[in-house]
Amino acid sequence: MKLFDQAVLIGCDDKQEWMLEWWFKNYKQHNNLPVVFADFGCTARGLKLAKAKSKCVIDMTTLKEKGWFKKPKSMLACPSVKTLWVDLDTEVKGSLKETFSLFEPNKLAMVEDHPWKKRRGELWHNSGVVGFINKPQILKDWAARVEANPQIGDQEVLHNMLSPILKITYIKDLPHKYNVLRIDIDDNNVPKNPVIIHWTGSKGKDEIRRQINA
Numbered sequence: 001m002k003l004f005d006q007a008v009l010i011g012c013d014d015k016q017e018w019m020l021e022w023w024f025k026n027y028k029q030h031n032n033l034p035v036v037f038a039d040f041g042c043t044a045r046g047l048k049l050a051k052a053k054s055k056c057v058i059d060m061t062t063l064k065e066k067g068w069f070k071k072p073k074s075m076l077a078c079p080s081v082k083t084l085w086v087d088l089d090t091e092v093k094g095s096l097k098e099t100f101s102l103f104e105p106n107k108l109a110m111v112e113d114h115p116w117k118k119r120r121g122e123l124w125h126n127s128g129v130v131g132f133i134n135k136p137q138i139l140k141d142w143a144a145r146v147e148a149n150p151q152i153g154d155q156e157v158l159h160n161m162l163s164p165i166l167k168i169t170y171i172k173d174l175p176h177k178y179n180v181l182r183i184d185i186d187d188n189n190v191p192k193n194p195v196i197i198h199w200t201g202s203k204g205k206d207e208i209r210r211q212i213n214a
Helices: 017-028 044-053 068-076 098-103 114-120 138-150 152-159 164-170 182-186 201-213
Strands: 004-013 035-041 054-060 081-084 091-094 108-112 123-131 171-173 196-198
Touching: 004 017, 004 068, 017 044, 017 091, 017 201, 035 044, 044 054, 068 081, 068 108, 068 123, 068 138, 068 152, 081 098, 098 123, 108 138, 114 182, 123 152, 123 171, 123 196, 138 152, 164 171, 182 196, 182 201
Parallel strands: 004 035, 004 081, 035 054, 108 171
Antiparallel strands: 081 123, 091 196, 108 123
């Protein structure tokens, strides 16, 4: 399998593949970086579309983890030196090229989860956008913890692994514009010129359907 210097990584199963064409349409308006697709269990139709739109497909269907819990291991399997994982329910509105210059060795580059910080009173980072160089140990540890104890979601697993001091050690803060959450919009906390809008939850999926049908 070809090794890419830089790649954007996405993935889904048959429950999310309805967003694939929408995601690629937005992405390719602003980007030409290679996309690697992680197959979490798509239908034949979804997999055909993913193969047509991406540079390569990695098969994650044999993992015992379910759904988004496959994310950390797909990150480890991605054939790239610098990788940017992006959730499929993200609307890419600009170039992602600059993000790769912001990564740091041995860290996960992530955006602070402002709504969760506001509501839970502690520092969170959102796992919808994650950048890294090679395969840092923190990524391996995250994948192992998800496999051993897949509780709530992959983001919660990572958060519970890291004390405030360890977050400083292992998390590199990306600018807010690279992962603006739907609830950020509700909270009137949207930075200038957002690059990625992350349409989380059922209300977010309704917005994606609205865009698809428009």
